[in-house]
Amino acid sequence: MPEYKGMVQPQRATDAEMRKIHIEPVPDELKPEKALEYLDQIRKKFRSFVLAMESCTKCGQCAENCHTYLGTRDPNNIPTNRAELIRKIYKRYFTLEGRWFGKLVGAEDISLDVIEEWYSYFYQCSQCRRCAHVCPFGIDTCEVTFIGRQILHWLGITPKLHATTGAAMEKVGNHTALPKPGIVDTLEFMSEEIMDEFGVEVEFPVDKPESDIMYIPSSADFLLNPYTLMGAGMYFTYIGANWTIPSTVTEAGNFGFLFDQYWTQRGNVMRLLNAAQELGVKKIVWGECGHGWRAAKMYIPSLADRPVRWPITHIHDEVADMIRKNELKLDPGKITRPVTLHDPCNYVRACGLNENMRTIMRACVSDFREMYPNGADNFCCGGGSAILFDDPEMYQRRILLSKKKAEQVRATGVGKDGNGILCAPCSICKAQLYPMVEEHELGVEVKGLIDLVGMSLVWK
Template sequence: MKIPMLLATADEMRKIGITPVPEGKRVSAALQLLDQYRSFARQLSVMLESCTGCGACAQACHSYRGTDDHHNIPAARAGLMRRVYKRHFTWLGKALGIVGGAPQLDAQTLESWIDYFYQCTVCRRCATFCPLGIDTGEIVLAGRNILSQLGIAPSFMVTIARNELGAGNNTGIPQPAVLDSCAFLEQELRDETGLDIPIPVDKPDSDLLYLPSSSELFSNVETLMGAAKLFHALGVNWTISTTMLEAANYGFLFNLELMKEFNQRMRDTAARVGATTVVVGECGHGWRVARMCSEGANGPLPFNLVNVLDFMAERLSDLALRKLPLRATLHDSCNHARGTGLVDAPRRIMSACVEEFVEMSPNREKNFCCGGGSGLLMEEMLEIRMKLGKMKGEQIRRLLPLDYVAVACASCKAQLPLVLGHYGMEEVRSGGVIDLMGKALQLNRL
């Protein structure tokens, strides 16, 4: 299936430090990059050589079940790289060549990489069901990295990466706008609670640096307000920072060098405000990068790193929470559940904050992706995104009547309302786990 994704121009790529490879040299450059990647990440070779084609991943994949496209079967998608690898980097492929049925890498193959590596949300559900544990998501990320080094990447993702490296957040919000937004939210908190609840910005000598999603300043404000109420109730000396107002790290999704650069900013920002603890907010891949990639990217962390869900779940006994009159469920973010094993904390919070907590089926590490992960939130991909969200829609429909779908990931927060509307469930609300916790908090009882 050809995708309508808009690719970045050469000028856009240069703005993030990538010089595009001329079209006539892309094939040879791609082979060199694949060779470098398999040497750098030896597990790539193991995964490319191990697949038996058993088909266990097919029904596990929301992309295949939503699009009914053979190439979206994880094994088939990985095969787009596997055939190239076997032809050029195994002794049998080199000996038999094209006679053995393994085609050489060509421009058409690179086009197929673009189409299918960007219909995968890197949810890694395939790895959960593969009898050999082959992680097609890692193969997809390798392909995206190679494409980006050739100068091929989505304009949407390149723009976000440039904003992260420039302004320190996805949407390029400048410092004055951050200060204005926080002042507005502080007034909202005052109107709601009658208390002066601060949202500190760039406060020196802070014990804790909170990394929200920048969307919490304009579309997911209930999450930042909820976090502010909870930190206030716990007496935490905290701050956000205008130099890094973003849990997300889009470089992880298509270019590792950009990922490393933005990851370093987390360290620099924590040192600037004096924080000994960094709390990563509601962002799935942002938490995965911080938790799983930081030391490999830039060395040992000089601070305690914790997810906001774990941080709050450990302090439930210190908070006065009432149960909201809601029938609610939890959508497990792929990067939380399968990427870092973060499944218990949100359930402890939900059970403390709503009258009726019901589980999706399947759930935890076997939950289906919402269809909007790995940076695929571009408008031109909306039709495909709705197909990728089909399985999530079916999961939620089985729980009706339902009041609320809680999710601790900014990408999922952007995708789920559209999925709910597309599949005729507009009456079901969705939002953050910390949103609910903030609404359930009884400040007057502390």
């Protein structure tokens, strides 16, 4: 497989598509000036950004710990060099030495070419935060990338995938633009599939008032990952839960977190809270989406326009707790195929889901094989932060970014006989890993963790 060098860029949203998400694109001749204005606002607001700009010593620790660099060997994909794309502008305009000595101290004038570099490399970073995990100073280059993407968005430069997803979320509450009738029909079909395959009667309530639990699935579970949603339905039925799925929020991911943490992310939070209030639920349970869970757990309280009076938990936490209380009977003998676990970056490096995933895994399967490194040390799948671009150049780049993950999976031996399972408990990880296992010929089937719960339940 060839190594791709130089800039590659995802297809960007048109001006009309940007206006659908409340952005008036900035004319090219004004982009450099406006980029500086936005950068100035950011540096005055976030001390963490200033720390990242002024504290890096270029020790290089992040280089061999970045799957993007390991896959592409493009120097600009070394995390410190990626941050340097914006740091050199920061130096030029916001430090004395940069204003006085310019290129002698690594400073550079802002230009359209620089902004194009930002667009290329900030959307090759999957926001996995492994660089922060190993940095001796704790510098989180992911935060720099987030800020770069936000500035690009304000300029009117956003990938088509992200912009159209944001617009669909605002319109119907899921990124596939699936309306309520389509949601209900799909869930009825899943009920029939569960009866045919497992012999269990499962109802998927939609917009059921006064439910104890409001479950937020990934919208991909309606199309690409049906066994994840079927597994959740089987679990809630097994425990006798009074639960519902809100038709207005059928997307666990908050894509605004990945490109626009102001209007888009906040709008998705408001939609969620409105649904909980209108249905009169008591608790919100999140489905399998890594960045979505991080955005929910860490950002909802600060973005909400009202007190958040509902506890918000993850379905993995719920299931693991039931297992520990011996209130959920699972038979690992039902799944004898070898299984390895991919740790989604946002779960293990941001949300502390490490041990709960393993509690569930050990209860569900009889041949669990860890990949190494794992947990918080694990490598990204290569598709994090929704860099799931299908245009030819970016698709090939995605496969390169998955090179390290493919090496990890192969080393476990689970695919040796072509019968293994790669468990990926995150919707975006699944979307990346489906083509990855084919391109790298890994001999495994990708499944979610809640898929395995549904398959191993022992019905009373």
